Amino acid sequence: MVEHLANRLSATAMTCRDRTQEFMATCKSMQSRQQQNGIQPNPTGATRQRTEFTLIAKRIGKDLSSTFTKLEKLTLLAKRKSLFDDKAADIEELTYIIKKDINSLNKQIAQLQEFVRGRGAQSSRHVQTHSNTVVVSLQSRLASMSNTFKNVLEVRTENLKEQRSRREHFTQSTISSLPPPIMNGHGRHMHFLAFSSHVHSTEHLLVEFDFEKQGSHRKTELNSLRFVSH
The missing domain is CATH 1.20.5 (Single alpha-helices involved in coiled-coils or other helix-helix interfaces)
Known part of the structure; x- marks a missing residue:
């Protein structure tokens, strides 16, 4: 009986093969193919990076919208040509705030771009392309807003010149209407x-x-x- 069981175990052992090396080779092969296809070996890290990128991009987009709202208000004030109702203090304050916002946004977008470049080797081609597209879009929005801001400041400068000219003309007209003894x-x-x-x-x-x-x-x-x- 014992001899019979021993023979069966021996036969079973002969039919079992140690395939550990094959398993390791298969894993290495799959990992190599994933790297070639741009697939992140660590899905948890990839998800975390995508989430972080999305949060940063959304925050920058929100700041861009907020600054654009301020720029719209500045545009309305700068286009006013009233000689006696000029909101100079409000215009100066908004101009200062918008300049500060634009500088901050420029730095944030540059940091986001560095973040994308830093994870380039660890992210898939699709994720990398999408991230670059988002960065370019944010840069384009900022550049457009900066040009609009520059145009508004130029309009403000021209209106100030026009107001100064109208004020001088008004002063001369007032003097000319005075009695002759004090005309000159x-x-x-x-x-x-x-x-x-x-x-x-x-x-x-x-x-x-x-x-x-x-x-x-x-x-x-x-x-x-x-x-x-x-």
């Missing part, structure tokens, strides 16, 4: 002379009035002397 330097001088003459004549009258008072007083003194002599 000569007119002001004549006006001053007329006033001086009036003052001088008034002083002359006061002197004459004082002289008459003195004369009257002297006459009184003479009459008193005559009365005493009599």
Whole structure:
């Protein structure tokens, strides 16, 4: 009985083959094919990187939209040509904020591009192409917004020149509507002379009035002397 069981185990052992080496070779072959096809060996790491990229890209897109809203408001203010209702303080504040936003967005997109380049060897071709497309799209939106911002500033500069010209014209028109004596330097001088003459004549009258008072007083003194002599 024991001998029979031993013979069966021996036969079973002869029919079993150690295929560990074949399994390892098959795994290496599959891994090699995955790398050639651009498939990430570590799906968990690939998912994490895709999620991180998506979050960063969405945040940049949100910041772009926020800055564009500010730019629209600045455009409306910069196009106003009212001489007496110019929102200079609001325009200066928005200009400063938008410049700061554009610089920040430029840095964020550059960092995102470096992130894509850094994971290039670990991501599939499809993921790499998609990521590059997203980066280019963000760069294009930022460039378009920067050009619009530049045009708005140019419009603002032209409106300031026009306002200055209108203000000077308004000032000249106001001066020309004043009375002749103060139209020019000569007119002001004549006006001053007329006033001086009036003052001088008034002083002359006061002197004459004082002289008459003195004369009257002297006459009184003479009459008193005559009365005493009599």
